[in-house]
Amino acid sequence: MPEMVVSFVGGQKVAADYKGFQIVTDQPPRAGGDGSAPAPFDLFLASIGACAGFFVLNFCQTRKIPTEGIRVVQNTEHDPATHRLARVLIDIQVPADFPEKYYPALVRAVEQCAVKKAINDPPEFVTRTVVMS
DSSP states (O other), rough: OOOOOEEEOSSSSSEEETEEEEEEEOOGGGSSSSSOOOOOHHHHHHHHHHHHHHHHHHHHHTOOOOOHHHOOEEEOOOOOOOTOEEEEEEEEOOTSSSSGGGGHHHHHHHTTTTHHHHHHHHOOOOOOOOOOH
């Protein structure tokens, strides 16, 4: 598997280099950052929405259904006591002329999202301190 290397690029910015891409994150000003890039948790949420979107796109492309007017809208709810993420709501918005027979199949397609599956069956996390030679 390719290695991800995370580095600190100034202020509250953190960069992750992975598979030839660099993904930079920052914290919002209220958390000491500049707000110049998404926060890591924002990228986590975006990965869920983008994954859902991919499966909707793939479903439509496979069936030669036009994707104009289709949107995936994601909202979140947090537990008021713990402030933790409690629910992710994904709405697949389709135009009025979208074939109704495909509504349940679109939902099943989004259920295939690998990000969602990883959350539902989480991997083991192992964190270590390693002395570089």
